[in-house]
Amino acid sequence: MPPGKRRQSNAMLYTLITFVGLFIIATTVAVIYYVKAEELRTGNDDLQEQMDTLASREEVRGIGGIVGNKMSGHSNLGTVVEHLNEMVRLVTGGPIPVTSAEVKVASTAKAIAPLLEQAGAFITLPTPPAPDPNTIDPNNPPDPNEVEPVQVALTTLVSDLLAKLDQTTQQRDASEEQLGTLRKRFDDAIATMEQTEQTLTAKVGEYYQQVQDMKTDYNNLRVLVQQNSDERAKTLLDQLERTRAEATQLNQNMLRSQAELTVAQGRLAGALAAVNDIKPAPDHESTAFRPDGQVVLVDEASKIVHINLGSEDRIYRGLTFSVYDKGTGIPRDGKPKAQVEVLAVDRQISTARILSSERKNPIGVGDSVANLIWDTGRQNQFIVAGEFDLDRDGTVDYDGVRKIAGLVQKWGGIVADDVSADTDYVILGTKPTVPVEPTLVEQTNDPTAMERYNAARKADEHYEQIRQRAESLWVPIFNYDRFLYFTGYADQVGKPGAF
Numbered sequence: 097m098p099p100g101k102r103r104q105s106n107a108m109l110y111t112l113i114t115f116v117g118l119f120i121i122a123t124t125v126a127v128i129y130y131v132k133a134e135e136l137r138t139g140n141d142d143l144q145e146q147m148d149t150l151a152s153r154e155e156v157r158g159i160g161g162i163v164g165n166k167m168s169g170h171s172n173l174g175t176v177v178e179h180l181n182e183m184v185r186l187v188t189g190g191p192i193p194v195t196s197a198e199v200k201v202a203s204t205a206k207a208i209a210p211l212l213e214q215a216g217a218f219i220t221l222p223t224p225p226a227p228d229p230n231t232i233d234p235n236n237p238p239d240p241n242e243v244e245p246v247q248v249a250l251t252t253l254v255s256d257l258l259a260k261l262d263q264t265t266q267q268r269d270a271s272e273e274q275l276g277t278l279r280k281r282f283d284d285a286i287a288t289m290e291q292t293e294q295t296l297t298a299k300v301g302e303y304y305q306q307v308q309d310m311k312t313d314y315n316n317l318r319v320l321v322q323q324n325s326d327e328r329a330k331t332l333l334d335q336l337e338r339t340r341a342e343a344t345q346l347n348q349n350m351l352r353s354q355a356e357l358t359v360a361q362g363r364l365a366g367a368l369a370a371v372n373d374i375k376p377a378p379d380h381e382s383t384a385f386r387p388d389g390q391v392v393l394v395d396e397a398s399k400i401v402h403i404n405l406g407s408e409d410r411i412y413r414g415l416t417f418s419v420y421d422k423g424t425g426i427p428r429d430g431k432p433k434a435q436v437e438v439l440a441v442d443r444q445i446s447t448a449r450i451l452s453s454e455r456k457n458p459i460g461v462g463d464s465v466a467n468l469i470w471d472t473g474r475q476n477q478f479i480v481a482g483e484f485d486l487d488r489d490g491t492v493d494y495d496g497v498r499k500i501a502g503l504v505q506k507w508g509g510i511v512a513d514d515v516s517a518d519t520d521y522v523i524l525g526t527k528p529t530v531p532v533e534p535t536l537v538e539q540t541n542d543p544t545a546m547e548r549y550n551a552a553r554k555a556d557e558h559y560e561q562i563r564q565r566a567e568s569l570w571v572p573i574f575n576y577d578r579f580l581y582f583t584g585y586a587d588q589v590g591k592p593g594a595f
Contacts, residue, residue, distance in 0.1 A: 159172055162176075164179075177197070180197055180200065180201075181200070184200050184201075184203075184204050187204050187207075187208065187250070188203075188204055188207050208250070212253070215253055215257060218257065218260050219253075219256045219257060219260050255561070259564065259565055259568045260568070262568065262569065263568040263569065266517070266569060266570070285363060288363075289363075292356070296353045296354070296356065299349075299350070299353050300350060300353065300354075303346050303347075303349065303350045303353075306343075306346055307343060307346065307347075310339050310342070310343050313339060383520070383572075384426075384430070384468055384521070384572060384574075384582060385425065385426040386466070387420070387425075387426065387464030387465065387466050388405065388417070388464075388465055388466045388467060388470065388471070388472065389403045389404050389405040389409075389417075389464070389465050389466075390403065390404050390422075390462060390463065390464055390465065391403055391419065391459055391460070391461055391462065391463045391464075391465065392404050392445070392461060393461065394458075394459050394460065394461060396458060396459075399449055399450040400439075400447060400448070400449060400450070401419075401436055401447075401448050401450060401459055402445055402446070402447055402448070403417070403436075403445070403446050403448060403465050404444065404445060405444075405445075405446050405465075405472070406441055406442050406443045406444040406445050406446055407441050407442065407443050408443055408444060409472040410472055410508070411438060411441055411446055411470075411472075412438065412441060413438055413439065413440070413441060414437065414438065415437070415438045415467065415470060415507065416435060416436065416437045416438075416451070416467065416583060416584035416585050416588065417435070417436050417437075417438075417448065417465040417466060417467050417584045418430070418432035418434075418435055418465065418466055418467070418581060418582060418583070418584040419432050419433055419434040419435065419436060419453075419459055419463050419464070419465055419584075420432055420433060420463060420464050420465075420466065421433055421457065421460075421463060422460065422462040422463045422464060425464070426464070426466060429577075429578060429581065430468075430574075430578045430581035430582040431581050432581060432584065433453065433454050433457050433459070433463070434450060434451075434452060434453035434454065434458075434459050434463075435450075435451040435452050435453075435584040435585075435586065435587055436448040436449065436450055436451060436459075436465070436584065437449055437451055437584075451584075451587050451588070452587045465584075466582065466584075467507065467582070467583050467584055468521065468574070468579065468582035468583050469503075469504050469507040469508065469509040469583055470507045470508050470509075471508070475508055475509060475510050476509050476510070476520040476521060477509070477510045477511075477512055477518050477519050477520050477521075478501075478504045478509050478510065478511050478512070478519075478520065478521050478522070478523060479511070479512055479513075479514070479515055479519055479521075479522045479523070479562055479566070479571075480497050480500045480501050480504065480511060480522075480523045481497065481522070481523075481524055481525070481558060481559050481562045481563075482497070482524045482525025482526055482527065482528065482559055483496060483525045483526045483527075483528055483529070484496030484497065484499075484500060484525040484526075484576055485526075485576075486499060486500075486589060486594075486595055487589060487590060487594075488589065488590070492526075496525060497525075499595040500523060500525075500579075502595070503583075503585070503595065504523075507583070514562070514565075515562055515565040515566050515569060515571060516569075517569065519566070519569070519571050520571070520572075521571065521572050521573075521574060522562060522563075522566040522571050522572070522573045522574070523573075523574050523575075523576070523579050524559070524562070524563060524573055524574070524575060525575070525576055527556065527559055528552060528555040528556045528559055529552065530549075530552045530553050530556045531548070531549055531552060533549055534546055534549055
């Protein structure tokens with residue numbers, strides 16, 4: 097073979113060997129990479145399974161919203177555990193045992209259970225719902241003798257207990273006040289009886305002495321009659337008859353005094369019986385039915401009236417009053433026969449225009465006027481809550497509470513945030529409407545849906561808290577219609593600038 101061809105064949109052989117070597121190396125590297133990739137994938141699947149056990153992917157994505165700010169030196173799970181420990185410590189106090197979250201929650205619930213049983217003697221606890229028959233396991237039916245633990249929020253429980261304690265304290269103070277009044281009446285009756293008894297005893301002694309004196313005189317006269325002449329005897333016998341008549345009169349007076357003593361003793365017995373008879377509480381709305389003034393002059397042609405309230409009573413222009421018949425007084429619903437608005441104010445007299453009146457029952461001299469909020473001697477405190485349709489167009493006004501509160505302050509009242517012993521009246525609109533809790537899809541489509549839901553729920557809870565506390569403290573509650581009637585403002589709500 098020529099030398100040129102031999103060198104060409106060797107070069108091809110070397111090239112082939114090199115290619116085969118590279119192929120083998122590449123194949124080996126590919127196999128190793130595949131094996132490692134499989135190991136990594138298997139490890140990744142195991143790690144993902146462990147991650148899913150710890151938290152779902154949805155929870156992992158929202159871990160910041162669930163955990164909040166992560167504590168220094170703690171993982172997210174460790175931060176949640178620390179928050180749980182803080183909650184358990186807040187409820188039970190004392191050291192927190194090193195155990196599982198399930199055991200901590202179960203121990204806390206077990207510690208609270210006897211407290212709930214004790215609280216059941218003072219307040220009404222919710223009844224556990226009946227088990228759903230569709231969720232009962234036929235192979236493991238529930239024990240009929242097993243008592244389902246009461247589920248109640250501790251904040252609600254404490255609030256109810258505080259309200260009950262406040263109510264009990266109010267009732268105790270009222271009972272002590274009534275008992276003190278009755279005890280004073282009893283002491284007054286005892287003192288009166290003792291004074292009467294002393295007076296009557298003195299009279300009885302005086303009458304007894306008079307009788308003894310008359311007996312002595314009678315005996316002396318009898319001796320004189322026997323010793324003197326017939327004329328002297330006749331005169332003395334006449335004196336004797338008069339003395340007997342006086343003795344009879346004195347005896348009747350003594351019997352009358354004894355009857356008065358018996359009457360005094362009967363009154364004392366009545367006072368003793370009243371000590372043990374606590375009278376029912378007075379009408380808690382009675383202050384709303386007291387008139388503020390009277391109509392002193394009526395000019396029906398000019399639609400003008402004059403009332404006996406002026407600048408000395410802190411009255412001002414624009415103040416409205418309801419007018420009530422002088423014979424019937426203020427009805428329970430507060431609906432007036434007429435409504436007036438103050439136009440001019442003098443020192444003791446004010447002029448008002450008639451806003452509305454009944455044709456068959458016009459305003460008359462002597463009719464009473466009243467405004468629930470305005471008071472000549474003090475500032476009444478109000479609480480306003482609920483939803484209000486101010487202009488009665490069928491739509492709830494979003495700022496209804498603020499506008500009602502503005503009217504109260506305009507007319508001299510005070511608006512507070514919560515019911516207390518200083519609260520005079522509560523104005524409640526309709527119960528706030530709480531929508532259905534939005535789903536995740538609805539929250540995605542409308543980011544403010546959950547915020548509106550929480551706001552409505554808080555408004556409903558505040559409404560119920562106001563109502564329950566007002567009832568427990570016997571604070572008068574007025575709805576929107578009665579509020580307008582009692583303030584003489586019912587005919588103004590549909591006019592521009594009414595609120």
